[in-house]
Each structure stands twice: as structure tokens, then as C-alpha cells.
Amino acid sequence: MVAVNFSLQLIYVISMMMVGHLGELALSGTAMATSLCAVTGFSLLVGMAGGLETLCGQAYGAKQYRKLGVHTYSAMISLTLVCIPISFLWISMEKLLIFIGQDPVISHEAGRYAVSLIPGLFGYAIFQPLMKYLQTQSVIVPMLLSAIATLCLHIPLCWVFVFHFGFGNVGAAFAISIAYWLNVMFLAIYVRYSASCELTRVPFSKEAFRGIGEFLSLGVPSTIMLCLQWWSFEFMILLSGLLPNPQLETSVLSICLTTVSLLSMIPSGISAAARSVHVCTLHKRFLC
Template sequence: MMVGHLDELSLSGVFVAFSFTIVTGYSLICGMAGALGTLCGQAYGAEQYKKLGIYTYAAIISLILVCIPISILWMVTDKLLILIGQDPTISHIAHKYCICLVPNLFAYAILQPLVRYYQTQSLILPLLFSSFAALCFHIPFCWTLVFKLKLGSSAAALASASSYLLDDVFFSMREFFRFAVPSAGMVCLEWWSFEGLILLSGLLPNPELETSVLSLCTRVSNELGAGNAQAAKMTVKAIMVLVVAEMVFLAMILFFCHLVLGYAFSSKKEIVDRIADMGPLLCLSIIMDGLQAVLSGVARGSGWQDIGAYVNLGAYYLVGVPVGVVLAFVVHLKGKGLWI
């Protein structure tokens, strides 16, 4: 949101970088950490409390090792983006942003196993207080770096890394990876499809506008639709009712605010108008994404990550992305076609 008020070019570069880092890093780390939902959840249910710590330490060490090749890949972001046809100026800004996000990646790899460690024991308040403290730190810190010290878009990445570090407070690796790989596949296949659409939007005419608008819609949808569910049959129906109510409520707020939502991210009227035009589609996406998040949580808790990976492969890559490409480039609906 803060970078968007610098200029349109910075906004496009940061969102392309964010999509690139999600595809190559964050989705992989988050997906692999999902293995702890199975391992720690079942260990806690069986009262094997010692295993909770063992699995968590193993996950942290494993994910830190995974971060090393990812961070090397981020060092050549500009070359890879230009290779796939992205605008060189946008790619250069994305490259600087990715480099500044490297510390954030390692902090994220430590944080995600700790989050699963607490979640599987239903210890939600520590997560809430920790996240709230990090948020209270992040907003003024990011504002200071971006606007007061005038460090530009890269400052947002540095602020993000600092916030994750604040939020962070070789045994069993084989079993961890046994669940981590399909878990990563399940999460990555979903996330990659959305971020792939953003990269595709960079190939459309006026890529700065299309990338900015589509990226903003993706961020809003992901944040409002994200969630996890306990793998217990008795609670699934109740959770579904609660999630539907919550998502409908959020969608209604978003619908009534969609004409002015864009001003939170940019003062450019063209971007604001395009986001307003995407508002109804975004509301529908939030409701469906909430239901999907619950069912994904059930799959992770039950150790069904391999099934979830196949489902996401079919839904997003055999149907979603091909339809989006046709609507955007053949029917010429551009960014709206990709989002549909």
C-alpha cells in the first residue's frame, strides 16, 4: 500500500517481485511447513509431547537449508524476468526488492514451523499477540523507511524482513520431508496459479497498469481468504458455516467499498477505476477461497496432502490458468479475463 503511493512503476515492480518470491520461495516454505499440521497434530493428539519439539526443530533446520538455493535464485531475479518477457525497468525494481527480501525468507522459514507448533495445540492467543506486535512495529517502521528516509520500494522489503525477525522467537528430517513434499505441492500449485496470472499480466499491453490492478486483487483476496481448519469431522460443518458467514460479511464490505478501495494502494485514478471494476469478481473469489481454505486445512490435518495436490493440479492448471489465458489474450478481456 505504501509503495503504491510512490509511483506506478514502483508498484508494478514490487508486485512482480512479490509474485516471483511467492512462486519460488514463500509458497514452498509455507507448503512444506504444512507437514507439521499432520506430524505435530497427530503427535499432540497421541500425547507424544516430546515429538512436538523434535518435529518443530527438524522443520526449522530443514527449511533454513531449503532457503539457501532459493536466496541464490533471487539474486538473478532481473535476468529471469527479462528472459520470460517482462519489462526491463519493472524487472530491475523487482530485482532490488527481491534481494532485500532474502533476510525475510530465512525469518519466514523459522516463523512458519513455530506457527504450526502453536496451532496444533490450539494455542492461538500467543500467535495473535505476536502478530499484532509485529504489525504495530511494521506499519510505522515501513512508513519511516519509505517516506521519511526516502529509501524507496526496497525499504518496504527491509521493513518486512525486520517484522518477521521480530515475530520469530537432524532429527526426524526424513519423516518431515515425507509429508513436506506433497504438502508443498498442494500449496504451491494453488499459489503459483495466481502468481502466474500476475506474471502473464506483464505481457499484456500497458503492463504497469494490468500488473498493478491484478496484483492488488490477488493480495486482497489472499489475505481475506487465508485460513486453517482443525481436522475433526465434528467441527467441519460448523467451521464451514462460520467461514461462509465471515466471507460473505467481508465480501459485502468489500463490495460497498470497491469504488474507493484502490485509493488505499494508489492515487492514480486509472488504477482505482480498474480495481473498482474488478470488485464484484473479487467478492466472489473471497467467498470461494474461504471454503477452499477450510477444506485444505482438513486435508493437511488428515495427512491427505497428496490428494490435495492432485485436486489443485486439476483445478488450477487444467482449468483455471488455461481459461484465464484464453479470456485475457484471445477474448481480449485482459486483466479481468485472467482473474475470471
């Protein structure tokens, strides 16, 4: 899981590196948008998907394999619905940043970037439950191969969008969105045709809608716990935009926090693996 998380985080790091060659304005706008998108969007999806670790772990430990698939569908539906109001918020990001006192020029760049990242938000809403679904079953290698393949495709794709087509930081957002959907496609193909998912692979049914309430009962508290930690870092970027030289200050701080976030993937991956093993093992012993 460490390698998986590291590869996924490198998508953001490489995108920021390429945007950094465009100048302080592009980098500061991208950093500002990335922070606000994390606060209002991605952190919520990751937190809600955390509820699957308990639900899927219990189902898999109890050998109720059908419930594992149903819980995953319920999570996908819930996260996709959450993306709708978030998308409208991102469309208004430029006005929101100006309202809270950010530099208008940086806010404009951030707004363009956030709107271009909306397709990736919906891809992320599908990708997170798929990861938890496979992680619960200790199917890690396909996730690693998918993450590495996506990363290898993302590098030239991001360069083409940012520099060759001249899209600038908007091109980086397009590339990130495509990367999320590529991960979804790779993992969905594996789940559909792999024998290792045969027991837990179930067709979509109305049962998934009935399970939304149970999923939210765990997903919402999980979101609150994660966001309290995540937001403390992201608010630093937003506060840097209020300093006398916002373009420089935001750019420098974004580089520092991007490096820290990349290093944090090591303990994060170990923690994710430990949680999945713990939940499954604990429930198996309880049943015995």
C-alpha cells in the same frame, strides 16, 4: 486463526499501499517481485511446513510431547536449508524476469525488491514451524498477540523506510523482513518461558537431524498440493507483465489480487484450525 492470518496478511497489504504512493513503476516492480518470490520461495516454505500439521498433530494426540518439539526443529532445519538455493535465485531475479520477456525497467525494480526480501525469507522459515508448533497445541492467543504487535510496529517502520529514509519499495521489503523476525522473536520468547509449552519444549539435539527424512516425506507432497493452487494466482501477475502497458496492467491486477488474498484469509484460518483439531482428535480416538 482467522484473526492471526488476517493480521499477517495485512503486513503485505499495508506495504503495497505505501509502495503504491511511489507510482506505477514502484508498484508494478513490487508486485512482480512479490509474485515471483511467492512462487519460488514462500509457497514452498508454507507447503513444507504443512507436513508438521500431521506429524505434530499425531505426536500431540499420542501425548508424545518430546516428538512434537523434535519435529519442529527438523522442520526449521529443512526450511532453512531450502532457503539457501532460493536466495541465489532471488539474487538473479532481474535477469530471470528479463529472460522470460518482462519489461527491463520493471525487472530491475523487482530484482532490487527481491534481494532486500532475502532476510525475511529465512525469518519465514523459522516462523512457519513455530506457528504449526503452537497451532497443534491450540495455543492461538500468543500467535494473535504477536501478529497484532508486529503489525502495529510494521506500519510506522514501513513508513520510515519507504518515505522518511527514501528507500522506496526496497524499504518496504526491509520492513517486511523485520516483521517476520519480530514474529519469530515474540513467539520464541513465549515458547521459552511459557508454562503451556513446558511439556513440548525440548533442547536442540542431533535427533532433529535424524527426523528430517520423516518430515520431508510429508512436507514435499504437502508443498506440491499447495503450490498447484497458489501458483495459479501468482502467474497472472507474471502474465500481466507481457501486456502492452505492463506498469499499469501489473499495478491494477496486483491491487485486485492483494484484496482477494486478504479475504481468503477467512476460510484459510478456519481450515487451519479445523485441520489441527481433526488430526489431534482422530489420533486420540485411534489410541483409545
